[in-house]
Amino acid sequence: MSSRRTKSVAAPLVAASFSAVLILSFPAGADDQGPGSDKGGKPVDAAPAGVRTTTTLPERISVDNESGKTAITATVKNGGTKDSGPIRLLVVGFDGLTVKSVQGCDAIAKKDLPAGSNSGFSCPVGPLAAGASKSYAVDATFDLNKAGKICLPVQSSDGKKTYWQQGPVPFGTTNPSPNAPATPLLLGTDNAPAAPGGDELPKTGVGRDVVPLGAAGASLLAAGAAGLWWSRRRPAPREAQGA
Numbered sequence: 001m002s003s004r005r006t007k008s009v010a011a012p013l014v015a016a017s018f019s020a021v022l023i024l025s026f027p028a029g030a031d032d033q034g035p036g037s038d039k040g041g042k043p044v045d046a047a048p049a050g051v052r053t054t055t056t057l058p059e060r061i062s063v064d065n066e067s068g069k070t071a072i073t074a075t076v077k078n079g080g081t082k083d084s085g086p087i088r089l090l091v092v093g094f095d096g097l098t099v100k101s102v103q104g105c106d107a108i109a110k111k112d113l114p115a116g117s118n119s120g121f122s123c124p125v126g127p128l129a130a131g132a133s134k135s136y137a138v139d140a141t142f143d144l145n146k147a148g149k150i151c152l153p154v155q156s157s158d159g160k161k162t163y164w165q166q167g168p169v170p171f172g173t174t175n176p177s178p179n180a181p182a183t184p185l186l187l188g189t190d191n192a193p194a195a196p197g198g199d200e201l202p203k204t205g206v207g208r209d210v211v212p213l214g215a216a217g218a219s220l221l222a223a224g225a226a227g228l229w230w231s232r233r234r235p236a237p238r239e240a241q242g243a
Helices: 003-030 237-241
Strands: 041-043 053-058 060-064 069-078 086-095 097-102 117-127 133-142 148-156 162-172 182-187
Touching: 053 148, 053 162, 069 086, 069 148, 086 133, 086 162, 097 117, 097 148
Parallel strands: none
Antiparallel strands: 041 162, 053 069, 060 069, 060 182, 069 133, 086 097, 086 117, 086 148, 097 133, 148 162, 162 182
16 A cells, blocks of 8 residues: 555544544533542441441532532442441532432431531432442532532431441532633532622631531531431431331
8 A cells, every 4th residue: 555545544534533532522521520539528336347338429510600500429339348238328418508309319307407407318228239339319509609518428227327427528619600601619629609708708628527517516527426417316217217
């Protein structure tokens, strides 16, 4: 084959390959929330032997500046060597972040929400095999004029023990873009509101062990506390039986 013919064949192949990269990579990146992170998470009560539950949240989410809507993927994993037994995942919103729905989960009654939260859902995970994980699609809204936090506890099905708790961890941005179609938020970042007076926003602090909740200063991560949120209340019968 002559060099002229080689060049004439190679050029379309290169162009086709380049186009394929563009076509394949663009849609994948459009809804990409980044890698999952367990930032702000820690074990609380001792889990059964051989069970190690954790959760992850996306590193970044995007908030529609007109509607305030956002989507979050919450994932629970058993990194242990044994079946977890019946467990449940809770998805709870604070301040500017309000959880509207979680696929396959039930809303937590307002009277049963932890102090300082505005919304929450209970997800009957059921027994999770060793090394297995389960993800939930979370629909939420985010008020860019406020701080916004989310919390993911993993509990026994009766709610008496909390094996793991991620958060309340903030989503936010230090560079609001109110004139753009959407604002990207990063996990573990204090939100700087676009509205006037943003310098007065209360700080949540990335990685702090205890986050005050409400005027009483109640904490979700009080050292040595068992049962944490629901120590003084019993879960609804339907939740208590779990899947």
